Amino acid sequence: MTKLAPTALLLCASLAACQPPGGQEAANSAIADNGLANNGEDNMVEPRRSILRPEVVPTVEEPKIEPEEALIGFGALSLQLDDAAKAALDALVTTPAMQAGGRVALRGHSDSRGTDGDNRVASRRRAERVRDYLVEKGVAAERITLVALGETRPIAPNAKEDGSDDPEGRAKNRRVEVRVTPPPVVIPPPVPVGAPDAEKP
Template identity: 65%
Template structure:
C-alpha cells in the first residue's frame, strides 16, 4: 500500500495540470503585445485615404478628364473689343483641362452683314486677334493659336427680319469669335515641369 502512494500522488498531480490548462502568459508581456498591435493599426489607418462622409470607405483620387472645347465669345455691344463678359469667359477657358494640356487653339472670327464683305472679313479677323492677344497676355503660347477670318459667311441668327427691316439682336449674335481647343496628339512630349537645383532644393527643405 505504501508503495502505491507515490505513484498515486504523481497521477493526481498530472490530472490537476491537465485541468488547469497551459501556463498563463505573463500579464505585462501580454499588455505590451496588445499595445504594439494597437499602434500598428493606428499607423495603417492614418496612412490610408478616407472618405469625409464615411471614414471607413477608402477613396481613390479621380483623374481629370480631358475633352476638346468649343466655345464662343460675343462682341455684340463692344464691336471690335473684348468687354468684361468676354474677358471673364476667356478666364474660365484658361482653367479648362484641354487648355492646360497644350492642345492647338483655333479662333474663328465672324461678323454681321452690315458693310461690304471685305470690311466684314477684316472686322472678323480683328475680333479673333483681340481674343488671341488676351490669351497670349495670360500666358498661352502664341504658336498654339490659329486665326480664321470668316466675315459674314456663317451667321447663327438672322441679320434682318422677314420684312427686310434690320434685326439688331440678330446682328449682335453674329459678331462673335468661336474658340476650338483640340486635344494634344498622343505622341506629343509631356509638359516640361521646372525643377529646382539640388542646392536650392536642400535649402527649401
C-alpha cells in the same frame, strides 16, 4: 448443414462491414492514386504571372481630355472684349485641354452690314483681340491659329422677315468661336520581354 449461432452471425456481419473490398491496402492505394491524379491536373494549369515581375509593367489609364469650346460675343462693343467675354476666356484658360497645351483655333465672324471685304477684316480683328488676350494670360502664340470668315456663317438673322434691320441678330453674329483641341496622346512602343536595357548616355 451446420447452423451458426446468432452471436456468430453478428460477428461475421460486423467484420464484413468494417473491411472494404480488396482490403485496407487497396483502399489506401486508391486514395493515393486519386491524389496523384488531382496533382497531375493541377500541374497542367499554367502558373500565374506575378505582377511584381520586372518585365510586367502595369498599365495606368490616363483620364481622357475632351476638347473645349467657347463663344465670345462682340455685341455692344463691335471690336472690343467686354467683361463677359473676358470672364469666358479666363474660364477657358483653366480647362484641362488648354492646360495640356492643346491647339487653339479662333474663327472670327461678323454681321452683314458693310462690304464683304470690310466684314472679313472686322472678323479677323475680333479673332486677334481674343488671341492677344489669351497670350496675355500665358497661352503661347504659336498654339493659336486664326480664321476670318466675315459674314459667311451667321447664327442669327441679320434682318427681320419684313426686311427691316435686326440689331439683336447682328449682335449675335459678331463673334469669335474658340475651340481647344487636346494634344495627341503619345504611347511608347512596348519593350520586348528579356530585351536588354537601353544604353545610358
